[in-house]
Amino acid sequence: MAVNYNMSTLEILKSKAERLPDALQREAVDFVDYLLQKFESKTDENKQWSAFSMQNAVRGFEDDPVTYSKDDVLVL
Secondary structure (H helix, E strand, C coil): CCCCCCCCHHHHHHHHHHCCCHHHHHHHHHHHHHHHHHHHHHHHHHHHHHHHHHHHHCCCHHHCCCCCCHHHCCCC
């Protein structure tokens, strides 16, 4: 079957999956589950790295004395 480029990716996937026997459709579902787990794991890992990075970027600032006053703030 030729790919119809006017179809969305989801429509193409559905069209192709409908032609598979049930056992292969289940295998395709397992593969999609694997991709989702991989994607979600990467997203969680990125969130953890971002939090870790921010925590370390500001580490020690809480002990710095304030070297400016409200008069130093420029209001635009």
